[in-house]
Amino acid sequence: MSLSDLSAAPTMTLKPSLSGMTRAEIGNALRGLGLPEREIRMRVSQIWHWVYFRGARDFGEMLNVSKAMRAQLADAFALRLPEIVEEQVSVDGTRKWLLRLRPVDAFDKGAEVECVYIPETDRGTLCVSSQVGCTLNCSFCHTGTQRLVRNLTTAEIVGQLLVARQRLGDFPDRERPTDGLVPSGEGVRAVSNIVFMGMGEPLYNLDNVMAAIEIMADGDGLALSKRRITVSTSGVVPQIERLGAECGPALAISLHAVRDDLRNDLVPLNKKYPIKELLQACRDYPGASNARRITFEYVMLKGVNDSPADARELVRLLKGLPAKINLIPFNPWPGAPYECSDWETIERFSDIVFNAGYASPVRTPRGRDILAACGQLKSETEKLRASARMATG
Secondary structure, eight states: OOHHHHHHSOOOOOOOBOTTOOHHHHHHHHHTTTOOHHHHHHHHHHHHIIIIISOOSSGGGOTTSOHHHHHHHHHHOBOOOOEEEEEEEOTTSOEEEEEEOOOSSTTOOOOEEEEEEEEOSSOEEEEOOSEESOSSOOTTOSGGGSOOOEEOOHHHHHHHHHHHHHHTTOSTTOOOOTTSOSOOSTTOOSOOEEEEOSSSOGGGGHHHHHHHHHHHHOTTTTOOOGGGEEEEESOOHHHHHHHHHHTOOEEEEEOOOSSHHHHHHHOGGGGTSOHHHHHHHHHTOTTOBTTBOEEEEEEEBTTTSOSHHHHHHHHHHTTTSOEEEEEEEOOOOTTOSOOBOOHHHHHHHHHHHHHTTOOOOBOOOOSGGGTOSTTOOOOOHHHHHHHHHHHHO
16 A cells, blocks of 8 residues: 555554553453453463563464463454564664554554664664654754654554564564674673664653653563663753653753853754753752763764863863763754764864763764664655655656
8 A cells, every 4th residue: 555545545443452552551451351350460461471571473472371362362452563664774784764653543644753773792772762753943953854743652662662672583582683783692682772862852752751661671571771771852851850750761961052042043942941950950860870870962063062162161061960971973964054073173072071070972973874873863754655646646
């Protein structure tokens, strides 16, 4: 079916998918089958194990569930995940997936998001999206040029991780790709880290983001440590304390400027929550310590925010904060109004920050050739729909 057909077709009624549900949601789904309460807890544990620990894609795989119960589950539910529309693999091993989501209502034409997998020798990081599009309009970010469509559900956020683990053979008894681009070895997980640095502002979808993190961190299933899950925000100050108090992942701040006038242009949200308020929220972030430092992301824009004076002011602003500064060479995208700082400029900036006592790694650009690097993600939905209309017109 073409995208034009999809947009014209009526929304089909699909079985609810248990993949991506919380324990409470699975329990409520089973109550709808009329199961007695004494049985529901056991069934929830069984389903949880098969979906999140073993990566089952069919109820027939659930061998410790009776045949009659498996048939009943298959008749009422599915184990559906977001659909991979396109996979691109960079020369450096970075993978980008364009994922199509199930329509949530009759007005939803089938939204799409991107997520990115970044492999290293001993670990792999999955960059997930929290919204379709974005409202923040950060001037250096490609995603910001796409209008906000909607928030992702908890299941759609978790679904990105489930898709990645399926595709990468990261469940028991599953084969990993043989291209040599996925970390392997005894006890090495293909996906060991999660960063909420894809499409959207996570703190504008906080309830679903926190519920997804609880699923990802559950020790009986996906079992990712919250220390290895990082939520990046452009500075939604009122929600930062809640994220730390109720969920407790690592925190990253998309900072990019040391003066309010410049940050107002780069990150327009700064007009509502200026730097002073943002940094105070960071100082108050529950659990922040030298062992759990806050990461400050700083994209290097040539002639804009990369002077030695900017570096010294950054050090002054962060004084006393348990911080790490992640310097990000600007990743170009079509029509971008900025250029990346020269390498010598980046090194000089990094040296000033490092000599002041802060870790200041320069992030190695990954996946630039497939527009998968930081700030380059943008759903291809509108482009694909336009192409489909042209092909059928």
